[in-house]
Amino acid sequence: MGRTVRRDEIAGNLTAVRARIDAACAAAGRDGAGVTLIAVTKTYPASDVDHLAALGVTDMGENRDQEAAPKAAAVTAPVRWHYIGQLQRNKARSVVGYADVVHSVDSLRLAEALGTAVSKLRDRPLEVLMQISIDGDPHRGGVPADGVAALADSIAALPGLVLRGVMAVAPQDLAPEDAFARLAGVAARLRAEHPGADLISAGMSGDLEAAIAHGATHVRVGGALLGMRAPLR
Ligand SMILES: *Cc1c(COP(=O)(O)O)cnc(C)c1O
Secondary structure (H helix, E strand, C coil): CCHHHHHHHHHHHHHHHHHHHHHHHHHHCCCHHHCEEEEECCCCCHHHHHHHHHCCCCEEEECCHHHHHHHHHHCCCCCEEEECCCCCHHHHHHHCCCCCEEEEECCHHHHHHHHHHHHHHCCCCEEEEEEEECCCCHHHCCEEHHHHHHHHHHHHCCCCEEEEEEECCCCCCCCHHHHHHHHHHHHHHHHHHCCCCCEEECCCCCCHHHHHHCCCCEEEECHHHHCCCCCCC
């Protein structure tokens, strides 16, 4: 597909997604400036990141280090990279090389690995969100609600990391409204102890309205912007 055709396609999708975000903010009585759109560019090439950046999108999300590291290196536009996928500790050094925010911290061991990598490899701290398991199912990653307070205290004490809030993916078997309402409760309890941890990363192409209704500050949208995911060429 030609570059102009692709950019027009992404521009049209972006207009539609921004309209959905604006409508959801209006319905919730929220200021649209309080919701940041993260374009999830996984499986799509660096050229799509360039299109998004040219169209005014400043925040990009990736979920695999093997794909994200070379893509981030190939992109020259000044975008912010959000690492949103499950992360193994042996990838911490690579991820801190390009990520501005890691959304998927769900254990102290991972947080420590990131903190150590930051202190060795960069001179600015790494912003982190704790990934919350809404239904307590350990398989998909995420810390269960009853483990959040202790993990938050530990992360806040680590040099190199700044605890910024929570992230979640709505479980398949739960209505997004219910899932994001629970996440909002977790987020409120966290904020009471850590006032700077005020970000809520929630909502994807299919459920961003429900997330915004329940206070999401960051929505992570892939398919609705870039189309059905195909293998990276
Ligand atoms: C892929 C992905 C998204 C984007 O999902 P879409 O349905 O394509 O909008 C959001 N969050 C995470 C953690 C993802 O892995």
